[in-house]
Amino acid sequence: MATNVTVLGGGGTTVTIPFTSAGNAAAAQSALSVLNPAIAGGIETVYQVVAGSQTVPVPGLLGMVVDTLNGAGSAASLGVVSSPNNALVDAGSAPLVAAIAGAGNWTVASGNNSSLAIMNAALGSQPTKVFFGGGFNAFSEAPYVDFASASAVVNVDGSSTVAANTMNGGAVIVAPYGATTVNVFSNAIVDIVSVGSSASVVVNAESVAGTPVFEAVQVDGGSSSAGVVTVNGAAGVNLTYIATSGPGFINPNGSDVTINGGVGAGSVTVAAGVTSLYAVNATGLLRGGSAGGNNIQSSTVAGVATLFGGGGNDKLELDGARQIAFAGNGANVIVSGQSASGADTITAGLGSGTLQGGLAGGNTINFGAGTYTLFGMHGAGITASNADIYNNLVGGGQYTIEDFYSQQFGGAGFDKVLLGTAAVSSVTTVAGTGGYSSAVATLSDGTKITFQNLGGVVQNHGSYLS
Numbered sequence: 287m288a289t290n291v292t293v294l295g296g297g298g299t300t301v302t303i304p305f306t307s308a309g310n311a312a313a314a315q316s317a318l319s320v321l322n323p324a325i326a327g328g329i330e331t332v333y334q335v336v337a338g339s340q341t342v343p344v345p346g347l348l349g350m351v352v353d354t355l356n357g358a359g360s361a362a363s364l365g366v367v368s369s370p371n372n373a374l375v376d377a378g379s380a381p382l383v384a385a386i387a388g389a390g391n392w393t394v395a396s397g398n399n400s401s402l403a404i405m406n407a408a409l410g411s412q413p414t415k416v417f418f419g420g421g422f423n424a425f426s427e428a429p430y431v432d433f434a435s436a437s438a439v440v441n442v443d444g445s446s447t448v449a450a451n452t453m454n455g456g457a458v459i460v461a462p463y464g465a466t467t468v469n470v471f472s473n474a475i476v477d478i479v480s481v482g483s484s485a486s487v488v489v490n491a492e493s494v495a496g497t498p499v500f501e502a503v504q505v506d507g508g509s510s511s512a513g514v515v516t517v518n519g520a521a522g523v524n525l526t527y528i529a530t531s532g533p534g535f536i537n538p539n540g541s542d543v544t545i546n547g548g549v550g551a552g553s554v555t556v557a558a559g560v561t562s563l564y565a566v567n568a569t570g571l572l573r574g575g576s577a578g579g580n581n582i583q584s585s586t587v588a589g590v591a592t593l594f595g596g597g598g599n600d601k602l603e604l605d606g607a608r609q610i611a612f613a614g615n616g617a618n619v620i621v622s623g624q625s626a627s628g629a630d631t632i633t634a635g636l637g638s639g640t641l642q643g644g645l646a647g648g649n650t651i652n653f654g655a656g657t658y659t660l661f662g663m664h665g666a667g668i669t670a671s672n673a674d675i676y677n678n679l680v681g682g683g684q685y686t687i688e689d690f691y692s693q694q695f696g697g698a699g700f701d702k703v704l705l706g707t708a709a710v711s712s713v714t715t716v717a718g719t720g721g722y723s724s725a726v727a728t729l730s731d732g733t734k735i736t737f738q739n740l741g742g743v744v745q746n747h748g749s750y751l752s
Contacts, residue, residue, distance in 0.1 A: 291395060291419070293318040293375060294325045303377045303397040305419035306443035306455065307472035309492055313441055314417035317393045321373055376400045386414065396423060398443060398455070406438050406464075413437040413465075418457050420444065426460035427485070434484060436464040444474025444501075456502075461485045461513070475502040481513035481532055491541060493520040504528040519543065519560075529554050529568065538563075538575070545572065553590065560596070567605075574600050578616050584609050588627065595619050595635070604630050607644060613637065615656070623649065623663065628672065634658050634683065647672030653733065655682040661689055668699040676703040681731025688738050693752035695741030703751040708733060710746045727751055 305311035391410035398420025519541030538560035545565035574580030578597025595614030607627030619639030628644030634654035643649025662674030
C-alpha cells in the first residue's frame with residue numbers, strides 16, 4: 287500500500303506528502319480527496335504559504351493552504367473561512383506553526399519530513415481531521431471555554447523501523463477543552479498534556495498485521511491534568527503508558543502493556559484483556575494478563591495500588607504500605623510486600639506460589655482454594671500492633687505458614703487464623719529442636735494449614751486459631 291498522499295495544488299500541480307505508515311496514509315488520502323473536484327473546477331482557492339509570520343488572506347472560498355517550504359520556518363493564522371471544507375497541507379521540511387478557526391470543516395496533513403504545530407479553534411459541523419505522517423508535531427485544542435465544543439481526530443505516525451524498542455516521531459496533544467481522539471500508528475509516542483476536567487481524550491493504538499508495533503502514551507501536565515485519558519490497545523501492539531499526571535484507563539484489547547509510574551501524580555486502571563503487563567512504580571488498579579509472566583510493581587505511596595495476577599509465574603510487588611494484591615489462579619505466583627510499614631492485604635486464589643506481607647507486619651492474608659507458602663512478616667519482632675491475620679475465606683486450600691507467632695509464644699502480640707464458617711477437625715503438634723515445633727490444623731471445609739518454625743503450640747479458640 288502506498289505511503290505517499292497526493293492532493294491537487296494550485297495551477298494544476300499535484301502536492302505530494304510523504305507518510306510513514308500505509309494505514310495513516312490511506313486515511314489522509316481519503317480525507318483530502320474530497321477537496322480535489324472543487325480545486326480542479328476552480329471553485330476553491332489554493333494559497334501558498336511563504337516564509338515569515340502572516341495571516342492568510344481569505345477569498346470568498348478558501349479551499350486549501352499549502353506549505354512546501356524547505357528553508358526557514360513560517361507561521362500562519364488561518365482565520366474565519368467561509369468554505370465548508372478547508373485544508374492545510376504541510377509538505378515541506380521547515381517547521382510550521384498555524385492556527386485554524388471558523389465554522390468550516392478542516393483537514394490538516396503534515397508529512398514525515400515536517401514539524402507542524404497546530405491550534406484548533408474550528409467549530410465545524412464535523413471534527414477537525416489531523417494527519418501527522420511522521421516527524422515531531424504538536425496539536426492543541428483552543429485553551430478557551432468558548433471552544434469547549436471543539437473536537438478533533440488526530441492520526442499520528444512515528445517511524446517505520448524500531449531500534450531497541452525506541453520510537454522516533456510522534457506528537458504532543460494539548461486538550462484543555464473539547465473532545466480529542468488520537469489514533470497512534472507505526473512506533474509513535476504521544477504526550478497528552480493538560481487534560482481539562484471537562485475534556486475527553488481517547489487514544490487508540492493501531493496494530494499492523496504481522497509486525498510488532500511499539501507505541502507510547504505519556505500523560506503530562508501537572509495538576510492541570512484532571513480529565514481521564516482512555517487508551518485502547520490492540521493485538522500485536524507493545525503499549526507503553528507513562529503515568530506522569532492525571533488519571534488514565536487502559537483497555538488492553540490483547541496488547542502487551544508496560545506502565546511506568548512514580549514520575550508524578552498519575553494513576554491508571556488496567557481493564558482485563560492484556561496479554562502481559564509490566565508496571566513500575568504504578569498506582570491505580572492493574573490487572574495482569576491470563577498468559578502469565580506479568581511483573582507488576584506498585585508505587586511506594588501508601589494505599590494507592592491494587593494489583594491482580596493473571597496467570598502463572600506472575601510477580602506482584604507491593605512497595606507501599608496498605609496496598610492490595612490478588613494472586614489470581616496461576617501457578618508459581620510470587621506476591622512480595624516490600625514496604626517497611628506493612629499493613630498489606632493479600633488474597634490467594636486457586637493457584638500456587640509464595641505470598642509475603644509487608645515487612646513490618648500487620649498484614650491480612652486471605653485464603654483461597656490453592657496451595658501457597660505464606661510469610662506474614664513482623665518487622666523487628668511481634669507486638670500487638672503488627673500481628674498478622676490469616677482469614678479463611680474459601681475452603682479447600684493447602685497453606686504453609688513459615689513465621690506464625692502463637693499466642694502461647696508471643697504473649698500480648700500474636701497472629702490469628704480466622705476460621706470463617708469452618709470448624710477445627712484436628713490440630714496435631716510435632717515437637718522440634720531449639721524450642722520450635724510444627725503443627726498441622728485440618729478444618730471441616732477441607733482447608734489444611736501447616737505451621738512451621740512454631741514457638742509454642744497452636745490453640746483452638748472456636749472462631750480462630752492462635
